[in-house]
Amino acid sequence: MSMSMNVLEANALGKRYGGTWALRECSLQLPAGHVVALIGPNGAGKTTLLNLAVGLAAPSAGGVTVLGGAPAGSPAALDGIAFVAQDTPLYKNVTVADMIYITRSLNRRFDQAYAQARLEDLGIPPRRKAGKLSGGQQAQLALTLALARRPRLLVLDEPVAMLDPIARHDFMATVQAAAAADGVSVLLSSHVLTELQRVASYLVLLACGQVRLAGRIDDLLAASSQPSLEELALSYLRETPAEVAR
Amino acid sequence: MTAQTRPAEPAEDMTLGPLPWRRMGGVIWRQHRFALVGVAALLGAAAVYLWIVGSSLHHAYAAAVACRPVGSPACQDAVNTFNGLDNFLSNGLIVQVLPVLIGTFVGAPLLAREMETGTFRYTWTQGFGRRRWTLAKLVALGLAVTVAAGLFSLVLGWYYQPYFSTGNYALAVVELSPFNSGLFDLGRVTFAGWTLAAFAIGALAGMLIRRVVPAIAATLAVYAGLAFAVGGFLREQYLTPLVTTGLNLTGSAWVLGQWWTKSGVTLSQATMVQVMDPIFARQIPAVPSNDVHLFKQQALASTVQYLTRHGYTYWTRYQPGSRFWPFQWIEGGWLLALSVLLIGGTAWLVRRRAA
Numbered sequence: 001m002s003m004s005m006n007v008l009e010a011n012a013l014g015k016r017y018g019g020t021w022a023l024r025e026c027s028l029q030l031p032a033g034h035v036v037a038l039i040g041p042n043g044a045g046k047t048t049l050l051n052l053a054v055g056l057a058a059p060s061a062g063g064v065t066v067l068g069g070a071p072a073g074s075p076a077a078l079d080g081i082a083f084v085a086q087d088t089p090l091y092k093n094v095t096v097a098d099m100i101y102i103t104r105s106l107n108r109r110f111d112q113a114y115a116q117a118r119l120e121d122l123g124i125p126p127r128r129k130a131g132k133l134s135g136g137q138q139a140q141l142a143l144t145l146a147l148a149r150r151p152r153l154l155v156l157d158e159p160v161a162m163l164d165p166i167a168r169h170d171f172m173a174t175v176q177a178a179a180a181a182d183g184v185s186v187l188l189s190s191h192v193l194t195e196l197q198r199v200a201s202y203l204v205l206l207a208c209g210q211v212r213l214a215g216r217i218d219d220l221l222a223a224s225s226q227p228s229l230e231e232l233a234l235s236y237l238r239e240t241p242a243e244v245a246r
Numbered sequence: 247m248t249a250q251t252r253p254a255e256p257a258e259d260m261t262l263g264p265l266p267w268r269r270m271g272g273v274i275w276r277q278h279r280f281a282l283v284g285v286a287a288l289l290g291a292a293a294v295y296l297w298i299v300g301s302s303l304h305h306a307y308a309a310a311v312a313c314r315p316v317g318s319p320a321c322q323d324a325v326n327t328f329n330g331l332d333n334f335l336s337n338g339l340i341v342q343v344l345p346v347l348i349g350t351f352v353g354a355p356l357l358a359r360e361m362e363t364g365t366f367r368y369t370w371t372q373g374f375g376r377r378r379w380t381l382a383k384l385v386a387l388g389l390a391v392t393v394a395a396g397l398f399s400l401v402l403g404w405y406y407q408p409y410f411s412t413g414n415y416a417l418a419v420v421e422l423s424p425f426n427s428g429l430f431d432l433g434r435v436t437f438a439g440w441t442l443a444a445f446a447i448g449a450l451a452g453m454l455i456r457r458v459v460p461a462i463a464a465t466l467a468v469y470a471g472l473a474f475a476v477g478g479f480l481r482e483q484y485l486t487p488l489v490t491t492g493l494n495l496t497g498s499a500w501v502l503g504q505w506w507t508k509s510g511v512t513l514s515q516a517t518m519v520q521v522m523d524p525i526f527a528r529q530i531p532a533v534p535s536n537d538v539h540l541f542k543q544q545a546l547a548s549t550v551q552y553l554t555r556h557g558y559t560y561w562t563r564y565q566p567g568s569r570f571w572p573f574q575w576i577e578g579g580w581l582l583a584l585s586v587l588l589i590g591g592t593a594w595l596v597r598r599r600a601a
Contacts, residue, residue: 079373085364085371089363090365106265108373
């Protein structure tokens, strides 16, 4: 994969639900090879942007392409992007082994050996129903299924919000390993900054449906007087009058 | 922990066609085996029950029609035995709930559960693509319930056969028109057709309402409304009814309306009651009051004959029994067309649905 490719390009992208713009005039180029942290307060439009990127939603304005120009939701885009939605929805009454079977059947590529080895490492029994797993195990199963698809871009929507600190750490370690070892680009949203600081190399800050800040974290920190990513993000959020009003 | 994944080359995506449809076979089985096995078990149990009670029904029927001399006490007993069997099945109403039950409980949760639990976010972002995923599920499961219902209707056809035999009437054996509102729906075309329609209504309701229980309730309501409208108003219009002044309609005919005229003037019900009552009374022979009911049918027939000899005309608007199969195919045909339309609409909704 060429590192100069953009895994996501949004051009004046907008999404309206009823009369409210959840995302507006969003223009972004996310280069490949990064772990991109998409941060912002609740209701900032993070989920909307991710839904548009994975093709679950259609734009109301502008456009979005992925993996070097494929329209979001197109067959090539679906093939190359693995998405783990918020609260990691899985078929609760289907066994882990059947979730593997279903995911393998629905995708061109699926690394069965990888999936099985990882679930064994995690101590997730294949005959257990997905709904009977702990929250952390469900998140790990969803992530394993996503990574076994060998995606070029992994999209995670608030992946750790519901997890306890240990499960959170394990989950992020897996993401980090996939990004480091295999060069999978990652786009993950969160409103918890502390977990991202260690992992992310690129930052997109959303507030009120608009992009406030985007860039490599090293560059952003070097250019600002703020000592940490968290301080930097907070300073931008505080500059937004609408956010103060919330 | 090492993630041993290897990113695909971009060029790979451009040259490959879509994933083969057959991949959905195992997926559908793993996700819906409970529903599919449930449908098979329900219909299987009902078929076994029908076979057991049907065997005695056929047996009793054979005894009733073979009995000689007709009208002897022994033959009366045989006829009464047959007539008294399985009255709760003979009107067909209990069996009518099967299509809507199967169609609703397979069709309504199909998409409603995905929407309710959020699993569509997993499914619709897999490489198979959500449009093809939806079509595969709707077509395969719709076909499965239709075929199951079609097979079951063969058992139904066998069970009800004795009631439809022309000639029952002469032997005082119960004879039912296959057009009976509870029985026409159980035909070899219509039973499968209504099952498919219930499935398609359920699937669309599930996609529109996005919650399982309200979708099931809506499906039952819409289905009941449609079945009522068809049975009560629409079905009799499939072909223009025939009108006759003849008095010898077979029991298989579907009588839609009857009225009297004299000198070209239609007579009201009230008028005819006044005209007929004294004549009818004269036709009943002098028998003990306990036996009067045995002669009522005959007396009514004589009354009608008497009146037609005296300038009255008795009109009947009806669908002849020979139209049973055309009507089956007409109803099955539009139910299929409706189902295809609803399934297409559901697939279209899935495609344009914004998360």
